[in-house]
Amino acid sequence: MIFKNLSLMICPLLLLSNMSCSKKQAPLPVFKPIEQTPKVYSFDTNIAWTDDFSTDGAPDPNKWQYDTGGGGWGNNELEYYTNTTNNAYVKDGVLTIVARKEDLGGMKYTSSRMASKFSSDMLYGRIEIKAKLPAGRGTWPAIWMLPNDYAYGSWPNSGEIDIMEHVGYDQGNVHFSIHDQVNNGGNSKTSTLNIPTVSSDFHLYRVDWTPDAVKGYYDNTLVFTFANEGKGFSTWPFDKPFHMMLNVAIGGNWGGVQGVDDTIFPVAMQVDYVHFYKMITSDK
Numbered sequence: 001m002i003f004k005n006l007s008l009m010i011c012p013l014l015l016l017s018n019m020s021c022s023k024k025q026a027p028l029p030v031f032k033p034i035e036q037t038p039k040v041y042s043f044d045t046n047i048a049w050t051d052d053f054s055t056d057g058a059p060d061p062n063k064w065q066y067d068t069g070g071g072g073w074g075n076n077e078l079e080y081y082t083n084t085t086n087n088a089y090v091k092d093g094v095l096t097i098v099a100r101k102e103d104l105g106g107m108k109y110t111s112s113r114m115a116s117k118f119s120s121d122m123l124y125g126r127i128e129i130k131a132k133l134p135a136g137r138g139t140w141p142a143i144w145m146l147p148n149d150y151a152y153g154s155w156p157n158s159g160e161i162d163i164m165e166h167v168g169y170d171q172g173n174v175h176f177s178i179h180d181q182v183n184n185g186g187n188s189k190t191s192t193l194n195i196p197t198v199s200s201d202f203h204l205y206r207v208d209w210t211p212d213a214v215k216g217y218y219d220n221t222l223v224f225t226f227a228n229e230g231k232g233f234s235t236w237p238f239d240k241p242f243h244m245m246l247n248v249a250i251g252g253n254w255g256g257v258q259g260v261d262d263t264i265f266p267v268a269m270q271v272d273y274v275h276f277y278k279m280i281t282s283d284k
Helices: 007-016
Strands: 039-043 049-051 064-067 079-081 088-091 094-104 107-111 113-116 125-132 139-147 160-165 173-179 189-194 203-209 213-218 221-227 242-250 267-283
Touching: 079 242, 094 242, 107 242, 125 139, 125 160, 125 242, 160 203, 160 213, 173 213, 173 221, 189 221, 242 267
Parallel strands: 079 107
Antiparallel strands: 039 267, 049 267, 064 113, 088 094, 094 107, 094 267, 113 242, 125 203, 125 267, 139 160, 139 242, 160 173, 173 189, 203 213, 213 221
């Protein structure tokens, strides 16, 4: 049998398959992407966590704990960190972290490495530290941040924020850096600023940390920006709570490049205050 109108045979089959028999297909609706409202980040003016070091004696145990021991700390450092007022104490509103030339635990020097209590989680916000740094070849003071939980793996995968590092053989040059899985060690992202009075005067070291970027400021001047490019935790592990670190290392892979001058001891980093302000999020 020959069909004069093939559509009489084809259309029932198309109907069974939910296909249209119309010669003209209806226009598709115009695609409209969901609009994401841009966010604006600012910082609360009220301090969420602070230590103004107002009580003489040992640092507040409710706010600080210590890393102790020697062994080089992964950097071939020469100090033994203690948890005593021999190396960290508060007097006249100032925290002093002092490094001394004395043998302890098989190391040639003692110092202190303080960490803010994990109960004061810092996830995004503004952190300000006013400090005066030690001078002298072989010193390596640092003001920095580490993650509370290494959710993305051991260092450097879970991140590190170095708000300030200074090595005594390169007097006056202060460094702001970040470390992650891609950017670490000699490949870390770093900015440097020369502050001639870094060891004679107190200066303000600051980080503004948001989901978009880590920004570093010295005396409120922007010196460092590391943007979140949306490539995941390999370059942005900075979406987890971190805590503060304050220490004075002696020698090591960086601080000891030109050796240690034993005539400088005792030598100290002094901290006037540590302030943390929470981030505020709003729509544009």
